[in-house]
């Protein structure tokens with residue numbers, strides 16, 4: 001403390017700080033099952049106002065910040081890592097990844113260019129290559145770890161735009177379905193494809209992109225002198241879990257010479273399980289694929305990935321040189337040659353270390369279990385009087401609504417379905433959310449947290465059954 005410019009901590013202090021953090025984190029994880037899945041938001045606005053603070057000119061003790069973090073602030077959030085989190089698309093937070101981040105952050109080696117940390121970059125390349133194999137992409141494919149699915153989408157569009165349009169960007173047209181994730185339109189905007197060059201294709205009764213409508217839209221754009229260049233299909237939509245007819249869309253894209261991207265942010269990792277591959281037929285034919293390890297690989301938020309079949313297309317977009325850096329080499333994977341960043345964290349280590357510690361077969365078992373739980377839950381929920389199943393699980397997500405003589409209008413059914421999600425969530429055992437699709441509000445359940453087991457799914461079915469009974473009884477103010 002006598003030398004304020006010395007920012008180093010003594011080794012014993014660092015050890016003690018590390019122990020204190022691990023202790024808190026592990027205690028927190030052990031209590032997740034008893035915490036309300038929806039979090040506790042009582043008085044949250046006042047809390048946020050009170051949190052506004054001036055810069056801390058003097059340092060404080062670790063304990064002084066760990067107390068409010070773990071006791072007040074972390075509990076006031078959705079219970080995303082908890083076993084009862086069946087809302088949106090569940091994330092992960094598997095423990096070895098946190099250790100990998102700790103190692104990556106304390107050792108702080110530079111993984112932007114291969115020459116700076118060749119062996120570490122190779123571990124990242126290995127993790128990408130495992131994904132390539134699971135997705136049955138060719139050896140010539142290359143990939144990139146991103147911070148999430150949205151950034152994977154952005155890089156895919158930029159690569160396709162560069163290869164297919166060159167400088168003629170305004171002519172290019174890109175196709176999504178009405179059920180595609182909104183991050184695609186946002187990524188298109190970022191990549192220079194304006195909103196008037198993004199076409200939204202209708203879906204069929206199962207929420208899958210209509211290939212005939214896609215074909216017609218492409219023809220109409222060609223007739224108007226525009227250049228269709230890219231189609232997005234989805235391997236598991238966020239709203240209902242629908243898997244687009246990927247094979248048929250791949251056929252159409254091949255005939256029309258279009259870049260076919262598959263958004264597998266939610267569903268692609270089910271392709272790791274050989275027995276589930278038929279559910280995603282055609283996925284290995286994609287020109288590029290969004291993966292979201294912070295969903296289907298149960299990793300912490302901040303881990304997305306992109307695979308591009310023609311690895312050179314990714315390199316053509318990102319490859320660059322600078323006089324002050326070592327010359328590019330071609331033998332080994334080099335992150336800055338395949339992605340937009342130069343200085344960066346070390347995202348590959350959390351993937352690599354987790355796979356090494358658990359072994360990938362345990363992932364296959366867990367993913368199969370989650371799908372089995374969703375199938376079981378959907379069967380049970382479909383039997384509940386008053387529930388209409390709109391989308392049975394293709395992977396591990398399903399959607400439904402309430403319909404009953406006591407709910408005679410669409411408005412009444414929507415309000416009751418919305419209330420069902422809220423009332424089930426308020427019970428605290430599981431958190432579920434719905435989605436507005438056209439004029440209908442659908443309730444949904446998505447099983448993807450590695451911590452979700454049979455007990456939470458039984459609780460989900462029980463709570464949906466009891467709250468449905470209340471809501472269709474007709475005397476409940478919604």
Ligand SMILES: Cc1ncc(COP(=O)(O)O)c(C=O)c1O
Pocket residue numbers: 089147148149150151181183234236237238263264265266292304
């Ligand atoms: C199907 C789908 N695509 C893309 C995304 C966007 O991914 P991220 O939130 O990792 O940016 C999501 C997020 O839930 C998704 O469900």
